[in-house]
Amino acid sequence: MRITIQIVLIALLLLASHTLFPSQVQAQSINLRNLLRSPEMNLTLSGGLPAGFRGSEAGSGGLNILEDAKYALSEHSVLYEETPTNLGEDAKDRKFTSPPTINWTTRQVDANGNSTVVRNDNNNLATNEGTFPEPGEYMITNTGSRQISGGSQETSGSGSGSSTPGGSQSGSGASGQSGSGAQTPGSGSEGGSGQRLTSTQTIGVIAHDVTSPNLWVVFQEGAGQGQIAESEAALQDELGRQMEASKGEFSGDQLSGPLAQASLLSIYESPRNAHPTKKTAAVAVAGPVFDATGKPVSQVAGKVKATVLDEAAQTRLVTVGEEVLKGIFVRRNVPFLVAGQIQDNGKYKRDSAVCRIENKETGEVIEKVDGAYLFRVPNYPRSEYADQPVYQFVMEGKDDAGNQTVVKVPLYVVNTAVSYEGGRNE
Amino acid sequence: MKPFIPVLFALLFALALNVLLPVGAVGQTADDDTDELETSAPAGETAPGIDLDKTPWLKGVNIPPRPAYPAPVLPAEIIMADGKPVPATLSEDVTVLMAVDSEIFGERPPQEWNGQALPNAAWAGPAAVNWFFDDIGRNQSTMASCSEPLPANQMKVTPLDPTRLGGVTVSIARPLTYEESPGKTRKVFANASRGLNVRVTDITPPTCGLEITVGKQTGTFWCAENPPHGFPLPKKADVYLKGPLCSASAEDEQVVVAGLELGAKMVLTAEQGAIRLPRTGEAKIKVILQDNDEVDGKTVKTGLCELVDGTPVPVPGTTGDSFDLSKIKLPTHPYLFVDATDLSGNRQVLCVPVLGK
Structure with missing residues (x-):
């Protein structure tokens, strides 16, 4: 009697599990149909950086690489071999009946571990090139699928054609012929011969930032129609908003609103996503302070190739000097404010860009007068004012990875016929 | 012998540099002017034993078919989102909601793989699921995507062209960590994949x-x-x-x-x-x-x-x-x-x- 009760209980348990977990029943039926299991896959990336690169931990799951470099990817699985012999005993009487279909999928992983597909290559090859346009974490997945003889059609006969529109189609009068006759739900004929065997593998990579940050510097003069901001911080905030809106790239006339009359110096990666050895920054200017006569200009003044700042860390440095930008020309007796902003494709701190005006010879930092810069004695042309000090505008920006952009250009005070003592927005 | 000693030292020094300096991109300097592949091994070399006439897709592959580290492969099954089996025949242009069922979505990863224990194995992130529709006759694959928020294991699949030999493929990867040695954690990926053969019927009249x-x-x-x-x-x-x-x-x-x-x-x-x-x-x-x-x-x-x-x-x-x-x-x-x-x-x-x- 006790045994009978146990049998009944077991039967009830089995019935309950069948009802609650129908997909498990599906998995059981697979085994019954003697389908081959997915084989393992090996996946590698060549040319990665050492495990401890930039302080990363070994075994953290990501191969260290550089953003924008090209890496060779290769993979291998017995699924791709000439015969299925190495798939095991169950495959001994089977044959591959198609070449493999091979997809390479690159996903970018966010801080929460969620990932988004950024690229998929269906090249049907076991090798591929990997490029990673932004710093950060990526997953590279290879998915292979291939027809192999034997086994049974995995799809079930109970599909009932719910996905086929035969009824509505014939009802439309458009083409009543294409309906049920062509549909063979669950028949396992034609497309169902053999098994669609798959294999997949994923590796993680960490793409390190090797791009120097973009810098924007705005010079706002308090003269004519221009009014300077209440403070340098207010000017910096406004600049930050407008820089963010244009993704840090220069178009010549993007400053608007309170900055419409201001002069802009913009240093930004151009072209974007160049190979690490070919990183170049464009130096663009817009406004009157970049011309000795005060004529407003709007142009890309030149390009600067990044240099390697630290070989071991592979950081980059962009240095903008006099050879690219002759100087900044401010007017005597015209107060002005300077504010800079930083933007980067990797991690950075918004306050990690600093700018100052200094005496080029002594390094003495020039202080503001009543909250604004104001030079009362001209020093340009140099031939006329050789006794006056040469000033230098300096800006330095650094991202969290250590890539830097540095600006060091002369700042000249030009004599003008008109003197503006006011202009500050009190 | 004496004249060769400096040469020998130079060779040894070069060899030591070669071993000590990291490979790949670290070797780049500002003078480099190339965007060649960053490779630590000669690219394009195919392992001996691979017959490229019979397996041309393996050109340039020189790694073994199994990884040297544990990367568990878990079973997976493709079903309709309502739990029913996928019909063997679909219609072009008709969207079906499929789902994949696998232990990879479970609470705990496997604690061993291929006989190797994976101490304290735990999932280290969500599963990433890729769906494809394969036209096996043309050997072309289209990745499915959906802007609509769906459960992680579901996807709307819309075959766009009729085919007598088609396939729906899904692959899943999920990071897991385990204690490789006392106090040292290693992150690897567990994998699951599945393919189903489907036929896609033509519901579009000719456009003659x-x-x-x-x-x-x-x-x-x-x-x-x-x-x-x-x-x-x-x-x-x-x-x-x-x-x-x-x-x-x-x-x-x-x-x-x-x-x-x-x-x-x-x-x-x-x-x-x-x-x-x-x-x-x-x-x-x-x-x-x-x-x-x-x-x-x-x-x-x-x-x-x-x-x-x-x-x-x-x-x-x-x-x-x-x-x-x-x-x-x-x-x-x-x-x-x-x-x-x-x-x-x-x-x-x-x-x-x-x-x-």
Whole structure:
């Protein structure tokens, strides 16, 4: 009697599990149909950086690489071999009946571990090139699928054609012929011969930032129609908003609103996503302070190739000097404010860009007068004012990875016929 | 011997540098001027034993087929989102909601793989799921994507073209960590994948047309499904007419008649578009066969016709490649027509009015 009760209980348990977990029943039926299991896959990336690169931990799951470099990817699985012999005993009487279909999928992983597909290559090859346009974490997945003889059609006969529109189609009068006759739900004929065997593998990579940050510097003069901001911080905030809106790239006339009359110096990666050895920054200017006569200009003044700042860390440095930008020309007796902003494709701190005006010879930092810069004695042309000090505008920006952009250009005070003592927005 | 000592030291120094310095991109300097692949091994070398005549896709592969580290492969099954099995036959352009069921979505990862214990194994992130639709005949794969928020294991799959041999493939990767040695954690990926064979039926009628030439003048009409891959039925199509015989002014202009129901009752009105034929001359007909699968050549009919209860009744003597217009007795309301059926039985009949010139 006790045994009978146990049998009944077991039967009830089995019935309950069948009802609650129908997909498990599906998995059981697979085994019954003697389908081959997915084989393992090996996946590698060549040319990665050492495990401890930039302080990363070994075994953290990501191969260290550089953003924008090209890496060779290769993979291998017995699924791709000439015969299925190495798939095991169950495959001994089977044959591959198609070449493999091979997809390479690159996903970018966010801080929460969620990932988004950024690229998929269906090249049907076991090798591929990997490029990673932004710093950060990526997953590279290879998915292979291939027809192999034997086994049974995995799809079930109970599909009932719910996905086929035969009824509505014939009802439309458009083409009543294409309906049920062509549909063979669950028949396992034609497309169902053999098994669609798959294999997949994923590796993680960490793409390190090797791009120097973009810098924007705005010079706002308090003269004519221009009014300077209440403070340098207010000017910096406004600049930050407008820089963010244009993704840090220069178009010549993007400053608007309170900055419409201001002069802009913009240093930004151009072209974007160049190979690490070919990183170049464009130096663009817009406004009157970049011309000795005060004529407003709007142009890309030149390009600067990044240099390697630290070989071991592979950081980059962009240095903008006099050879690219002759100087900044401010007017005597015209107060002005300077504010800079930083933007980067990797991690950075918004306050990690600093700018100052200094005496080029002594390094003495020039202080503001009543909250604004104001030079009362001209020093340009140099031939006329050789006794006056040469000033230098300096800006330095650094991202969290250590890539830097540095600006060091002369700042000249030009004599003008008109003197503006006011202009500050009190 | 003495003269060789410095050379030997130099060689040893170079060798030591080669070993000590990191490989790959660390070797880049500002003077490098290349965007070659960053490789630690010669690229393009294929491992001995791989026959590239038989497995050309393995060109350049020189790694073993199994990873040197534990990367568990878990079973997976593709089902419909409602838990039912996937039908063996799907219809083109019809979206189905599929799901994948696998232990990879479970609470805990496997604690061992291939006999190797994975101490304290725990998931280190969510699963990433990739869905593909494979046209096995063409060996082309299309990645499925969906902007609609769905559970991680679900995907809307819409086969866009008919195929007798298709496949739905899903692959899943999920990071896991385990204690490789006391106090040292390693992150690897568990994997799962599954493929199903499916057949995709054709529900799109052909989009055929005709080119008619009389003397030196031609007129061509054809149609194109618009919007493409439209569903639910009926599908719509735009009809294009081009050439001097399609224009009242005999100019080579193009007329587009938008929004006709694609199928067996595509009849234009004279206001929408017409073919203008002279009373005399030899008319030559060239049929333009178009279908997303294949037109059944045996079903194709063309020529002049009149419509009886909406059905084209051919004018005798006009169903061949050419006919003499002066010998044809035209009905009151003549049409030029093309009638074609694809291999799946979808039929298209397109009738364009014929006007005298």
